[in-house]
Amino acid sequence: QMGVPVIFIxxxxxxxxxxxxxxxxxNIV
Structure with missing residues (x-):
């Protein structure tokens, strides 16, 4: 499995x- 992606918003x-x-x-942004 690939690594778990971490997304910063x-x-x-x-x-x-x-x-x-x-x-x-x-949608908030």
Missing amino acids: GDDMIIGFDQQRITSLL
């Missing part, structure tokens, strides 16, 4: 691909 850290959360955070 502002001060929020998202581990893995939680698409719902990423979408909601992007």
